Amino acid sequence: MTAAYDVVQVASLGPQFDERLAASCRVLQAWREPRGLAAFSEELRGLRVAVTSVRHGFTRSMFDALPGLQAVCSWGVGHDTLDLRAAAARGIRVSVTPDVLDDCVADLAWALLLSAARRTAVGDRYVKTGQWRALGQFPVATRVSGKRLGVLGLGRIGEAIARRGAGFDMEVRYHNRSPRPQSPYGYEASLTDLAAWADFLVVACVGGAATRHLVDAQVIRALGPQGILVNIARGSVVDQAAALAALRSGELGGAGLDVLEQEPTDAAEFAELDQVSLMPHVGSATRETRAAMAELVYDNVTEFLRTGRLLTPVPDREMQA
Ligand code: DGY
Numbered sequence: 001m002t003a004a005y006d007v008v009q010v011a012s013l014g015p016q017f018d019e020r021l022a023a024s025c026r027v028l029q030a031w032r033e034p035r036g037l038a039a040f041s042e043e044l045r046g047l048r049v050a051v052t053s054v055r056h057g058f059t060r061s062m063f064d065a066l067p068g069l070q071a072v073c074s075w076g077v078g079h080d081t082l083d084l085r086a087a088a089a090r091g092i093r094v095s096v097t098p099d100v101l102d103d104c105v106a107d108l109a110w111a112l113l114l115s116a117a118r119r120t121a122v123g124d125r126y127v128k129t130g131q132w133r134a135l136g137q138f139p140v141a142t143r144v145s146g147k148r149l150g151v152l153g154l155g156r157i158g159e160a161i162a163r164r165g166a167g168f169d170m171e172v173r174y175h176n177r178s179p180r181p182q183s184p185y186g187y188e189a190s191l192t193d194l195a196a197w198a199d200f201l202v203v204a205c206v207g208g209a210a211t212r213h214l215v216d217a218q219v220i221r222a223l224g225p226q227g228i229l230v231n232i233a234r235g236s237v238v239d240q241a242a243a244l245a246a247l248r249s250g251e252l253g254g255a256g257l258d259v260l261e262q263e264p265t266d267a268a269e270f271a272e273l274d275q276v277s278l279m280p281h282v283g284s285a286t287r288e289t290r291a292a293m294a295e296l297v298y299d300n301v302t303e304f305l306r307t308g309r310l311l312t313p314v315p316d317r318e319m320q321a
Contacts, residue, residue, distance in 0.1 A: 003046020004028075006305060008066065010036060011056035013075050017294040021051070025305060037065045049073060049301055054096070057081030063090065071310060073300040075293055076284075077101055077157075079314055080207035080234060088319045095300040095310040099156060100292035105283035106160035109202050109232045112256025115277035116228045117142040117200075122274045142228070142253070145169050150198030152191060152215070153205025153233065154180055161202050161232075173197060176205075191215070195222035200230060207234025210321065217242040220252050228254040232283045235261040247273055258283050 005028040012018055012031045021027050028047065033039035047066050052058045054076030063069065063086040071093045074082055079096055087094050115121050118141045125131075126138055149165040151158045154174040162172045162185055172185045175194045179187040188194035191214065195201050201223050205211050215229070215238040223229060229252060231238050240261045246252035254275035260267065263281055270276050284293060300311050 003068075004043060005047055007049045007051060007301060008037070008044070008047045009051040010058070010062065011051070011053045011075075013051070013053060013294050013297060014290075017298065021298060021301065024302060027051075037062055049304055051075075051297060051301060052082070054078045054081055058087075058094075059083055060086040063087065063092070070308075071095070071300075071304045073297050073304070073310070075297050078207055078234065079318070080236075084314065084319050084321070093304075093310050094314045094319065095297075095304075095312050096314055097293040097296040098312055100296055101284035101289050102156045102160045104286050104289040105157050105204075105232050106164055108258055108279065108283045109161045109204070109230055109256075110164055112232070112258060112277050112279065113200055113202065113228065113230045114144060116230065116254040116256035116275065117144045119274065121277050142226070144200075147199035148173070148197060150174065150188070150194040150201040151185070152194070152201065152203045152237075154183060154185065155204065155206075157232070158202075158204035161204055192219050192222045195219045195227070196224070198223065198227065200228050203229070203231040203233045203237050205233055205237060207236050211237045213237070213239040215239060215243070217246070220246045223252060225250055226253045228256065230256040232258045235259040235263065244269055247276060 005026045007025050008028045008030050010030050028043055030037050044066055046068055048068060048070045050066060050069060050072045052072060052074050054074055058072050060083045063083065069092055072087060073095045075097055077096050077098050082094060084094060123138055145168045147170055149170045149172045151162050151174040154176050158174065165172045173188050173194055174185050175188045175191045203215060217239060220242055243252060243255060247255060256277045258279045259281050267278060270278060296312060303309060303311050
């Protein structure tokens, strides 16, 4: 007897994607059920491919529920919510959506950097709420051009952020687990030294246990009262309590954060901090990039069903990490 479905979708990736996938292969749309995979039994047996998103994740119990699973195709570049160990233990391949979002995430890092330095979000409120007329001149802010840019994590997104620094006549250095020999940027073996050198420190490394609180109180102090911290990676990389304490005491100059330790949040603890610009985790959220990400998930699924190969697999070394 042939299986009724080939693909299980545990998260919706939007009506356009969902309809397109359902039109081209046999898809069990488990996300329609409030209980998810737990609502099914026999239907799960023959399933070869699962579709999810980095927001929804893919847990060990999901792997356990799918005995015939061969591949997981996830929307998003991050894989901190996908249980890669469970996948590797069973030889299940995992794909994510790299490359297509690099430019938009880098653009947002710069939007936050500029907003934190030049106070554009505060200035917007200043004009719209009548303070310009009532109070007069807006306070002076921090210069960006010609300053020093430190990048934590010189992967594809970190590179795109660093490249944009040239347009602002900035010197760029970076910190990674190991130096990138071909890189035109200076390597700092110590993150604290990078922070002490930099005017702006942009966090662009992967999330997960290995990078948790890498930006700690010591790194934040090294960045200093004139320094600005930008995070477009994962909230977990920054010790948020330490950052908040340093922002309140003036030990850290400012911050631009697209990601926080708890998401979503009303971020009440940031409400009084005009030196902080926040965004609700939207690095890749442009129409063009979101369409490209969905397209890449679709292409990974159909390629795997046809050839048994994924187009953008998580590299083996990261599967084992
Ligand atoms: C990613 O692609 O990992 C983004 O953070 C998802 O929004």
